[in-house]
Amino acid sequence: MSYAVKEMFLTLQGEGVHAGRRAVFVRFAGCNLWTGREADRASAICRFCDTDFVGMDGPGGGRFADATALAGAAAVTWGDAARGERFVVLTGGEPMLQIDDALIDALHDQGFAIAMESNGTIAAHPGIDWVCISPKAGSEVVQRRGDELKLVWPQDHIDIDSLEHWDFANFLVQPMDSAAREENLRAAIAFAMARPRWRLTLQTHKMLGLP
Ligand SMILES: C[S@@+](CC[C@H](N)C(=O)[O-])C[C@H]1O[C@@H](n2cnc3c(N)ncnc32)[C@H](O)[C@@H]1O
Numbered sequence: 001m002s003y004a005v006k007e008m009f010l011t012l013q014g015e016g017v018h019a020g021r022r023a024v025f026v027r028f029a030g031c032n033l034w035t036g037r038e039a040d041r042a043s044a045i046c047r048f049c050d051t052d053f054v055g056m057d058g059p060g061g062g063r064f065a066d067a068t069a070l071a072g073a074a075a076v077t078w079g080d081a082a083r084g085e086r087f088v089v090l091t092g093g094e095p096m097l098q099i100d101d102a103l104i105d106a107l108h109d110q111g112f113a114i115a116m117e118s119n120g121t122i123a124a125h126p127g128i129d130w131v132c133i134s135p136k137a138g139s140e141v142v143q144r145r146g147d148e149l150k151l152v153w154p155q156d157h158i159d160i161d162s163l164e165h166w167d168f169a170n171f172l173v174q175p176m177d178s179a180a181r182e183e184n185l186r187a188a189i190a191f192a193m194a195r196p197r198w199r200l201t202l203q204t205h206k207m208l209g210l211p
Pocket residue numbers: 031048049050051091092093094095117118119120133134150152174175176177178
């Protein structure tokens with residue numbers, strides 16, 4: 001199978017438990033909860049997305065003919081730093097629309113530990129080493145176990161008590177980036193103060209000027 005990739009870049013993971021860790025990001029094109037077109041945002045299931053995942057025109061993006069080609073490009077993007085530490089984050093868009101056995105095997109063959117950022121509406125590939133699920137109100141989350149649950153806040157129509165029954169090792173709350181970001185940050189802080197099971201996570205790459 002070929003893969004449609006919006007962009008591929010080297011940075012620090014900005015969010016979640018692995019914040020601060022050197023990582024190759026592979027941003028797949030396309031999502032099942034929004035077309036990515038501004039004209040469709042108001043009628044989408046997911047309306048607060050901060051990401052351009054349309055097309056294959058970003059830095060390091062393109063159509064990769066097969067898994068070997070994609071994994072090879074990820075290895076080149078990682079560069080000469082300690083091979084044993086290779087870490088890739090598969091995101092999008094919705095990465096589970098494209099991730100398959102061949103890609104997971106090829107990335108592992110290149111020595112990568114594989115993390116994924118997903119909306120959880122498609123079951124995660126079992127070979128992924130670190131599964132981060134970020135639930136969206138109005139969607140059906142089928143992937144209810146993993147390494148981190150990252151709730152963007154505030155969102156209406158989320159049943160927090162039922163999320164807490166899902167099988168995740170870490171529960172994180174992330175303020176929604178929007179025109180109301182200050183208010184959203186206060187709301188996320190209040191959330192973490194009221195529910196000690198949850199930890200605040202910030203989009204540190206945005207503060208640092210990293211991609
Ligand atoms: C762009 S999404 C791509 C992966 C996948 N589609 C998902 O939603 O998890 C990557 C992460 O950014 C989060 N995110 C998207 N828009 C955001 C915003 N406006 N503020 C804070 N986090 C946001 C998502 O919830 C997700 O955790």
